[in-house]
Amino acid sequence: MRQYVRLILFLSSYAPLLVIFAMQNRFNNYWVSVSLIGIGFISVCFLAYLIRFSKKNIEPIHISVQEVNYKDGEAVSYIVTYIIPFIGIDLTSLNNWASLLIMFVILAVLYINSNLLYINPLLNIAGFHIYEVKNVEGATLALISKDSEVRVNEILRAVNLHRNVYLEVKQNEGEN
Numbered sequence: 001m002r003q004y005v006r007l008i009l010f011l012s013s014y015a016p017l018l019v020i021f022a023m024q025n026r027f028n029n030y031w032v033s034v035s036l037i038g039i040g041f042i043s044v045c046f047l048a049y050l051i052r053f054s055k056k057n058i059e060p061i062h063i064s065v066q067e068v069n070y071k072d073g074e075a076v077s078y079i080v081t082y083i084i085p086f087i088g089i090d091l092t093s094l095n096n097w098a099s100l101l102i103m104f105v106i107l108a109v110l111y112i113n114s115n116l117l118y119i120n121p122l123l124n125i126a127g128f129h130i131y132e133v134k135n136v137e138g139a140t141l142a143l144i145s146k147d148s149e150v151r152v153n154e155i156l157r158a159v160n161l162h163r164n165v166y167l168e169v170k171q172n173e174g175e176n
Contacts, residue, residue, distance in 0.1 A: 005162045006112045008050050011043035013111070013120040014104075028092050047122060051167065058159040060169045063141065065154045067134035071142070072124060141166055 018040040022033040110116070119130065123144060131143040131150050143150065143158065145168035150156070158166035 005050065008043060008046045009120055009162075010108055010111050011039065012047035012122050015040035015043050016121060044122060047120075050161075054159045054161060054167055055169050060157040060159050061166075063133065063143070063156045063158050063166065064136045065133045065150060065152055065156060066136055066138075068150045068152060069132040071119075071130040071132050139164065143168060146170075 018036040022036040022040075025033055123130070127146055128144050129146070129148060131145060133141050133143050133150065133156075135141060142165045143156070144161070144166065145156075147168065156168050157171065158168045161167050
């Protein structure tokens with residue numbers, strides 16, 4: 001799908017962290033805290049809209065699963081970045097704030113340019129599971145699914161969110 005999908009998935013993956021920073025008032029500035037909560041809230045709304053829009057408006061394809069690997073565990077390693085607010089960084093210092101900003105820009109570039117788009121704690125909270133599947137053509141795809149189990153030789157209906165990232169759509173989903 002389009003480039004904005006990457007941004008939505010990235011921002012929404014960090015929405016809880018933005019809210020934590022705001023709640024801790026790390027910046028000692030009311031408007032910065034309100035802005036962080038706003039960015040977090042808006043990105044979550046866009047993520048929910050993206051999922052609904054994709055299910056209703058993108059033509060699904062069939063994926064014949066030849067191999068499957070469960071990938072929910074990768075989200076746990078992603079959570080390490082959520083520990084940062086609790087380390088005790090003094091964000092009233094411009095140097096510390098700039099350092100943190102540089103780290104998040106680097107994380108954003110890595111996240112967006114690699115195949116980490118689907119690793120998103122909010123997707124896990126919403127009941128989605130992440131799988132790496134290989135189709136009959138031999139392509140490796142990231143699959144976001146509400147199913148707790150995907151089986152070899154299963155044929156799935158899915159919509160393409162971005163490059164090789166797919167969202168499973170059940171037969172009755174997306175129909176008006």
